[in-house]
Amino acid sequence: MDWVKIIENTIRASIGVDAIYFAIAALGLNIHFGYTGMLNFGQAAFMACGSYGLGMTAQYFGIGLWWGIPLGIVFVIILALLVGIPTLRLRADYLAIVTIATAEIVRLFVRSVKFNKVFGGTEGISNFSRQYRELSPLNPGKTYGFRPFSYTGYSLYTIVIGWVLVGVFSLFTWQLMRSPWGRVIKGIREDEDAVRSLGKNVYAYKMQALVIGGVIGMFAGMLLALDRGSVQPDNYSRMVTFYILTALVLGGLAKVAGSVVGAMLFWVLFVFSDNIMRELTRNGPLQIGGTTIIESNQVGAVNYMFVGIGLMLLIVFRPQGLFGNRQEMALDGR
């Protein structure tokens, strides 16, 4: 068992790109879930809006990379209207059903053969990130930093940009939720009818929150696409939303720090258990008393199983996560 490697990988995971894009997506989801009390289970679709916004600039429109941002925002607004118009007046679980369905359909659309020319099919889109890479002041091939934090120039560039984005969106969310707008949003979570009786247009507020959280999620998708240098439809499966949700609940709903620390902690735990199991199964299946317990190709499944169990246990036994306030535990505010 190579403990040094395991611990190094675990430490690296806490600030790696995966933690960053989870943190950004969780910040967006927190606006839906934690602050407004909207059960959005389609955050992966909002992320896909961002990635495909970037990717389609090269694949379909043939315009500069940065047009991807307005394009992504347009996609987010379309998606938010699509899921929001029918459901935001209804009970919370309708939004859950529609978002989970829409996210799956979006993924089927972008990976379909029919729209291969537009979205690149199952292969996805690559070769769109040149403009982004050229902006990097670092030598992409050179290794920077010290162990365990040693990265190639390209990774380091994305990680720095990513943490800057995390900071910006954290600050933005924090300020937004202190503003009068944010107080209305939290009011909607606590008692929708009370807010309505004060003359606020709850429907419009919810829609605005859906778009804002979606746009933040969109940036998570963009960062993922830029880091990988490609847009893959299967990076936006519904499972991704569940993992982000788990990270969010782990950190604590309705708390800015909860999203960020939750995402970091999620990846620390995930990479730690993944590495341990991989070490155990490296020299063939792990056997105890002659029965095979786990093989190396089953490690992923077991680890994701732990995520599911973790999500259930968190909701039941510690719904406020690490930082949350049980009074503010939003899900059943109404």
Added chain:
Amino acid sequence: MLRRPNHEHGHFWLKVFLAIICSTVVGLGFVSNSASANSAESASDLISATSDGEFFIIASVQNQVLVDDVPQRTPVAGAAITVTTLDGVVIGQAITGDDGLCKIAVPTRDNYLINIDPSTLPKDHNLIDANKAQVRVDQVLFTTNTKRVTFFTGDSGVAGSTELERILQRLSDGIRLGIIIAMCSVGLSLVIGTTGLTNFAHGEMVTFGALAAFFFNVNLNIPILICGPLVIILGGCFGLLINWGIFARVTKRGIGLNSQLVVSLGLSLMLINIYLFLFGGRTKQLTSFSKQVNIEIGPIGITPRDLTTAILGVLILLSVALSLQRSRLGKAIRAVSDNVQLASATGIDTQKVIRIVWFVGGALAATGGIFRGLDEQVSFSMGSDLIFLMFAAITLGGLGSAYGALVGGFFIGIFVEMSSLFFPSELKVAPALFILITVLIIRPQGIFGRSQRVG
């Protein structure tokens, strides 16, 4: 009228269930009798027996029929294959044998064109893609001594069938899908009705049925007609277990419905990965009745297996609907689903009704899973691939209404299959989203829902 002590509930319910299981056994017996001989084994790779220095191009002609989106291939004999150089110089010619294969010697590894003469194909056989009558073999890909080229004939969805035939075929497929979705959705809708929980793990209960059937059928070699009823009961127990182990306790702790919804997501995530762990990521086939030849009913081709499952499915759905309508237990379920407090005040043991709903829901989901597994193939994610259609179905029918789930499921199944006439089949579930959204805008309580506030 519902004030009586409820020992009768269980009693009647037992009878209904035994009836369902008996009809399952009888029906599956019918399948086994009518199951016709397996169709020809697909051509095996018999490429061997080539000594060094000899190069061959092996052309294979296969007739491909999509049975429920699973391609079934049979070899085509008598097709003329010609190999030429890029300049059109003929190297060799051959006719495919009974195995659909023919072997043409070529001098070296080079670029070749392989042509099939469509006029030599048997009657009713057309190339799926008429542009693929010529295939090019590149020198760089000609790495071993033989290079295999396959031509596919078969139904491209256009050739050989009229518009009406295609519509009828889709309708028949749609009815079968609709039966499965209706069967799976009843439990989902009843759980929403009686407990308020939107159970996202319901798809995994469907998968449970299919995987359990696979375990008994393939691993233990028990015919499906014997293990089927057992799996259905196990499915019911699985539902009970989920309720007893998780949701009943969670409700007792006073955890709200939206939190329970997230718990069900976690459960779904856990179960699907347990299935992946135990079963692996590949799709596999049940051994019973896996290969059957279509019988033609007018323009529609359907295998005896599918016909039986369809009839059986209708019987099960009818018995479910009847027992909901007529039996004391069914009335109690509907009463609890309508208004828990009122039902409880009438003397109905709501906890017991909820347990029964979980059992029946789990059993029906498992039944749907077995049928789906016979229909298509078994995979660890087959239930969660259906959950979205189930939600569309129960939203259309009205959340909490069992009849709504039956009608909605049936409708969604037909609509989805019919829409694949216009949509590429990989996107055929997209119209279900359209229904979902339209229903929520026009009539959010669904067809059978009471017009109360749902927001």
